[in-house]
Amino acid sequence: MPQGNEPTCRLYLVTPPALEPAAFAPLLAEALDAGDVACVQLRLKDCSDDAIRRACDALRPIAQDRGVAFILNDHPQLARETGCDGVHVGQKDTPYDQARKILGRDAIVGVTCHDSRHLAMEAGEAGADYVAFGAFFPTSTKEAEYKAEPELLRWWSELMEVPCVAIGGITPENCGPLVKAGADFLAVVSAVWHHPGGPGAGVKAFNTAIAEASAD
Ligand SMILES: Cc1ncc(COP(=O)(O)OP(=O)(O)O)c(N)n1
Ligand SMILES: Cc1nc(C(=O)O)sc1CCOP(=O)(O)O
Ligand SMILES: [Mg+2]
Numbered sequence: 001m002p003q004g005n006e007p008t009c010r011l012y013l014v015t016p017p018a019l020e021p022a023a024f025a026p027l028l029a030e031a032l033d034a035g036d037v038a039c040v041q042l043r044l045k046d047c048s049d050d051a052i053r054r055a056c057d058a059l060r061p062i063a064q065d066r067g068v069a070f071i072l073n074d075h076p077q078l079a080r081e082t083g084c085d086g087v088h089v090g091q092k093d094t095p096y097d098q099a100r101k102i103l104g105r106d107a108i109v110g111v112t113c114h115d116s117r118h119l120a121m122e123a124g125e126a127g128a129d130y131v132a133f134g135a136f137f138p139t140s141t142k143e144a145e146y147k148a149e150p151e152l153l154r155w156w157s158e159l160m161e162v163p164c165v166a167i168g169g170i171t172p173e174n175c176g177p178l179v180k181a182g183a184d185f186l187a188v189v190s191a192v193w194h195h196p197g198g199p200g201a202g203v204k205a206f207n208t209a210i211a212e213a214s215a216d
Contacts, residue, residue, distance in 0.1 A: 008214055009178075010038035011206050012165055012185040014073075016193050017045040017141065021058035027199050028059055031192060032066050034200030035207040038185060039063075039108075041088055043073035056082035069108060076102040076109075086110065086129065091119065096126050110165065114146035117155065124162040131156070132187065135168025136178060141189045144168055150181035157182025172202075172209035179213035186210070 013031060015024070031037065040063045044052055052075060060083060063070040071086045072079040076099040079087040086108025089099050099109050110130040111123035120131040133152050135144035148168070156164045163184035170178065171191040178186060186206065195202030 009183050009210050010036060010185055011192075011203060011210070012039050012041065012187040013037055013192055013203075014041045014043050014167070014187050014189045015059075016189060017043060018047070019044070019055065021055045024055075025058055025062060027193070028062050031199035031203050032063065032068055034203040037068055037203060039069040039071055039085075041071045041073055041187070042084075043088075043189075049075075049078060052078055053082055056084060060084060071108055071110065079103060079107070088112070088132070096123055096128055100127060115148040115152060117152070120156060120160075120164075124160055128162060130163040130165050130185065132165040132167055134166060134187075136166055137169025137171075137174055139169040139190070150177045153178060153181040153183050157184070172205035175206065175209050176213040176216075179210055180216065 028040065042055055042059060044055060056072065060070045069085040071088055072084045073088045074093050076087045076094050080103050087099050087103060088110045089096060090112035096109060096111050103109060108129045110132055111128045113119040113123055113131045113133055115133060123131050133148040135146060136148050153164055153166060165185040165187050166178045166183040167187035170186050170188050175186055188206065192199050192202035195205065
């Protein structure tokens, strides 16, 4: 939970779905050195386990050395083997209970809940560290089958203690209503990694937008 001067909503960076670790490492460092980031999710799609291991080994220390949690998408066993802080699982991935057994009670386990109150309550009651809702806006990063509305974040954050993450097409320009509705984290791919000024400028733009929306 936020304490003291921490912002009420924080940035949750998700990596591009394909990357070359040596080339991506300086971009990740640039992003994390530019401002406040709560966590990084390594989300590699269509990749071998060995490639994921290599990416974890190269990128995990960049996050953890800066006090930023490093979470692996989809692969609880690999997350455990490679020293990640946790895993994110979707509804078609390893079930929450199994992921928790693999990683233990101290790890972060987050669960995709699409636009569903029911899935979120199930995940929250089971012990998930956060629930993720989306997609809030059109995204070209993946084919999003569900559409979530800010009202879902308002409902969840007023009723529940478990933090909620908003994902899908989020930019510094459109994030205000999500912050005001109670999102604890904004999970972002394109608007940071494809920011015209580079990822550092992307993080700064989000930090400013979140601060402005929180102050309103
Ligand atoms: C923070 C966060 N929220 C949602 C997702 C999507 O997970 P999932 O539905 O399993 O889809 P893939 O990302 O695996 O394609 C996520 N990764 N992170
Ligand atoms: C990985 C992911 N999951 C989503 C969901 O709705 O569950 S949307 C999404 C892609 C997010 O990327 P961008 O910030 O570039 O839109
Ligand atoms: Mg998944």
